[in-house]
Amino acid sequence: MATPIKTVGIAGTGLIGAGWAARLLFRGFNVVAYDVKPEAEERLKAQIKTAWPSLEALLGKPVKKGKLIFTTDLKELASKADFIHEAAPEREDLKIRLFRDIDAAARPDVIIASSSSGFLPTNLQSQCQHPERVIIGHPFNPVYLLPLVETVPGEKTSEEVMARASVYFESIGMQVLRLKREIMGYVCDRLQEALWREALHILNKDIATTGDIDDSIVYSAGMRWAFMGSFLTYHVAGGPGGMRDFIKQFDPTLELDWTELKFPKWNEALEKRLVEGCEDQAAGRKVSEIEAKRNAVLVDMMKLFKKHKIGAGLVLDREMKARKKKTAKKT
Template sequence: MKKATNLNVQAEETHQVRKIAVVGTGVIGSGWIARCLANGYDVVATDPATGAEQRLRASVEQAWTSLTKVGLAEGASLRRLRFDPDLASAVSDADFIQENAPEREDLKRKLLAKIDKSAKPNAIIASSTSGITPSTLQSDCGRPERVLVGHPFNPVYLLPLVEIVPGEATDVAIVERASAFYQSIGMQSLLVRKEIEGHIADRLMEALWREALHIVNDGVATTAEVDAAIVYGAGLRWALMGPFLTFHLAGGEQGMRHMLEQFGPTLKLPWTRLEAPKLTDALREEIIAGCEAQSEGHSIEQLEIRRDDFLVRLLALLKPYWPAANLDGRM
């Protein structure tokens, strides 16, 4: 990440984000759009796929039910969404551009370069990539200093975390402006200190996912039993405290010091596997069959609604206790 460049930093820092452009309107893109609209912003969306606008508006309307329960900002309206199939036109007047193309490096690099050419000079360009580093993504851009990663979590319109990852060429002022914007739409900005594939949260989730695949593959548990182990155990604690603070409490009065002394040696035991199992046809079918059995009788839309209703209530419960999860690391 670079210090302030020859840009007019004072003008950049005081520049207000008013218009948002969202490129790619799938699950993540539509989530960004719903959150921005709910916080009173004007949003223009663009996507080359046939039927994209109809699917987008249906997704945003479904999310709006939950967002209404959470609370809408003054001026929030679905009418502030405009769809423009032309990429250059869609991003030309935006102050903040969020890219959500499929997770393919070649596609994203070309797309971000096109966005960079069409966007006005003081616009911020963020990618929702879950794993590609920003230095890679910004390498074909004429103004790489205004390109970074802003990685959210599904459903974007409810979950508050966004990982902000600057690249080697990203300007410090851009990072600060991006963080301020994300906070303005109710998000918790987590600045990733060092570029790494998968960032932070996805690397942690991927480790758990790999272990879950081994457990199913070895016949230790079904997909439903693995899910139950998280839902009724670690997941309840993780809603408030991450792994470090959870284990800190496990050490009793001496906290993490005692926990490491007592349980540290188990780190050398073969309790986990680092590499994922081979995704054979048999394992693939077992996982698919298990998930279909778990969700039998419920459509994906019904499951999404149930998930969102739960998250709305959980967020309301979590809010008074949020100091335990502040990003500054203090209680």
């Protein structure tokens, strides 16, 4: 029997590790945060502080706040944690070594998940004594607000671990997208990457600015994508016959050169257009100001989606109901 999860270990406390920590502490889980750099503690605490008001705006005051311990000792992480989430830099050799070391020190029932954006879990578990407990748990930035986590099994991951991970992620207010089998980049990053490459081609050919390309999403498809993906959107676009008619209508374009999915050859002009374009779009605003606006809008969007019982609003609704039950039990 696996021990109930009360303390979660985070390995790597940068942007993503801090996001996990904030999500967990807010929900009453204790966090053991491990990083190789002692100075990471200050940044971690500052990031949790930034995340807190958004979490309160979304969910109200925390029912019970968890305790945070920071350590540079991997053994302390491994001995205290009931679930470990790695969020170290995206370097495969580093992650394989880290998984080997955590696996050697942690109780065998403890699940070890990776935040990796695209590595195969089969590679990450390759040097572990207990590879069956290794999974991908890929989140999205800001981790403390966006509910999706993609879970991916490696060749040696057990079904029991995948099921247990789903229960855990749902208990921290997340929507689990469980892949049937592994693929580099998983689902969402493959889609994001396709869009990113196409956008760079348009910029490279100097057809539109970074601002124009972003506007093409912000004022149109992006508004729908927040609660309807490409498939449902095109089903609606097909009229009363849905996707069956959509295919007939748009079939000819499938053959046209409307996409160039390979990365464009990197060059100085492209880099200049990209960096200066983004700085123009920021219009003097600091990254932290843009982040604060993003968080405020995300919170309001999730509340709006809850009202309409759609998309991320369903996850928020589920969590609010669970919180109500918990609070009622306490009183």
